[in-house]
Amino acid sequence: MLFIDDIFLIDETREGVNTKLERWRSTLEARGFRLSRSETEHLHCRFSAGEGGVIYEVAINGVVVPRIERFIYLGSIIQGNREINEDIDQRIKTRWQK
Helix, strand or coil: CCCCCCCCCCCCCCHHHHHHHHHHHHHHHCCCCCCCCCCEECCCCCCHHHHHHCCCEEEEEEEEEEEEEEECCCCEEECCCCCHHHHHHHHHHHHCCC
């Protein structure tokens, strides 16, 4: 059995992300793979201060993908609100435990 984790689809618009996600889903399923709807989540990073509180929905086949506020990738904590405090705190705690 083959598993693929931590795929990043990046685009400037929600529509672009949805298009890329649908392309991934259809390509994988055409080749006999399955995209887990129950384990798929998305993180919307607000890099521009002008975006305000706009919430984007990402969907697979019309089903909304749950949104998360933070994601851990290779030991780094990536937060959607542009903050790095949680990542720095985690690194300090990890270092002090050694």
